[in-house]
Amino acid sequence: MKISSDHWIPERPPYMLKPLKPIPAVATVSCLIDEENSCWIPETVNAFFDSKTAEYIMRIQISRHGGDFVRWPHTKHGLYTVRSAYNLVRAEGFFVERSRRGRGTSSAVANDEKHWKNIWKINAPGKMKIHLWRFAQDCLPSGVQMQRRQIPTSDACVFCGREEDVAHAMLLCQFAMEVWRLVKRKYMIQLQRHDLMSTKYWLFEFLANATELEATVLAVGCWYIWEARNDARNNRGHPDPTRTSVKILAYIDMIIQQCFKAKPSNRRETDVAPRWSPPPPGVVLVNSDVALFADCRQMAMGAVFRDSEGKCLAAASLPLQGFTSPEMGEALALRDAVMIARDKGFKNVIFVSDCLSLIQRLNSPAPDRSEVGSVVKDIKTLVAGFFSANFRHVKRCLNEVAHILAKTCNLASLGFISFSVPECIRKTLCIDVC
Structure with missing residues (x-):
């Protein structure tokens, strides 16, 4: 290379x-x-x-048990798929077209993704969330959109005769404004229509500041306003704003009954906390975790090795090279834990981590060519020398003992591997076995 x-x-x-x-x-x-x-x-x-x-x-992590491989950075496992290539071409074409028209694109793509997710979190049927997504993307068949696609039809609003785009049909038309006025009598939703320069960013801003109920009101309201618009456009009668608002309020009440139920007062104050489970006799349970120190851009790992009686057989706290993503850090910590287990002669081992994505990669038979792929391959190669080795995901609270070791690592030293119980985790170990 x-x-x-x-x-x-x-x-x-x-x-x-x-x-x-x-x-x-x-x-x-x-x-x-x-x-x-x-x-x-x-x-x-x-x-x-x-x-x-x-x-x-x-x-970039260098595999200790394999050579180079080609990685496709547009899928989770780094493997090429036709679908990912198609989506990539579509996205690039979209950005090029917007640039050609002088409209520009957002540089905060990651931030946009967070806002898109807010749409799918709304308590409303999927069809209403998809409708709201299409509203943001300006891909509903409004009069303006139909003209743009060279479909022979009028671009005038069926209610007021003005040019109809999605913003007009949903928020600015006299019919829509009357519907929202009636809905506001029960739900004091603030639409901030004067800020509507872009439907997408208007929606992003609204959902970022709205309560769960306000987001539901918007989704249901937009759905029924568009339904009324379609009925009028297709000559199925002349919708009445009052009737449309009654439909909206009734549907919202049904959603509230199903999705916004009050919690019973007689339920227990707290759920039973999950407890540490010992491994079967003859098996060693290994907890591993990573700590990232952003101020000095360094990482450290912690690992604890316990038997079926909860006895601490070994503990490790070691600095890691470089500063990378949390998932890569978790993979490096687990790889070090596997090497320690191998060096100490443990043959039947269960490795646990609170990083679900890493455990899924390790339990998948598919090749992994992602950023973490080289370390995943190392781990799989290392555990091939054990009699039995399993990877399991646990909640963060059940991995606290390893996290404490990682956080308390002395980054200025070479770390330690101890066969006695480090003082910093003694209390946590006792709580686990109690």
């Missing part, structure tokens, strides 16, 4: 690489790797790249 011409840094395509020193065209990435220890050579990496690029490189 060539340093200068191949795309080997996820955050840095080849055309963005600007080495501090000339790099021969034939130089390969292996020149930057300590192959004996399966790690990067920090001095070499820092000598040729700026600090930001060097940090990106140091984040």
Whole structure:
């Protein structure tokens, strides 16, 4: 793999690489790797790249039990699918088209994703949430949209005769405004129509500040207003705002009865807290966790090894190289825990972690070529040497003992592997077995 011409840094395509020193065209990435220890050579990496690029490189985990592989970054497991490629092409085409029209695109894509999720959280039938999503995307068959698609029909609003786009039909038409006025008599929903420059961002802003009930009112209201508009447009009578508002209020009342039920007063104050479960006799249970220290951009792992009687056989608290995503940190912590278990001669082991996505990757028979894939492969290769090894997910409260070890790691030292109980987790261990 060539340093200068191949795309080997996820955050840095080849055309963005600007080495501090000339790099021969034939130089390969292996020149930057300590192959004996399966790690990067920090001095070499820092000598040729700026600090930001060097940090990106140091984040890439090098598999200790496998070679290079091609990763498709647009799926969860890094495997190419036609569907992901189709979605990628559609997304790129959308952004190019908006740019061509001079409308621009949002740079906060991740933030937009959070707002889109707010739509699917609304307590309303799926058809109403999809309708609201189409409203935000401006892909409902309004008069303006039909004209845009060159469908021979009028773009005038059926109620007031003005140009009909989705914002007009749902919020600004005299019919819609009268319906919302009647709905507001019972539910004091503030639509803030004067801020309506973009249906998408208006909806994002509304849902970000709305209560669960207000979001439900909006979804149901928009559905029935559009239904009334369709009835009028298709000559199925002339809808009355009062009748439409009655439908909306009745449907909202039904949703409230089903989804906003008051909690019974005689229920227990607290649920029974989950308890630590010991492994079967002859099996070692290993808890592992990672702690990320954002201020100094470092990570540390913690691991505890216990038998069926709850006795602590070993405990580890070790610093980890680099600073990366939480899932990668969890994978590195678990890999270290597996190596410690192997070195100590444990043959029947259950490894537990509070990172569900990592456990799912480890229990999946499918190859993993994601960012975490190299570490997942290492773990699977390592456990092949055990008589039996299982991976299980536990809640965070059942992994507290490992998290304490990770948080209390001395980052300035080499950490420790102890065969006696560290004082920092003694109390938590006693609580687990009580």
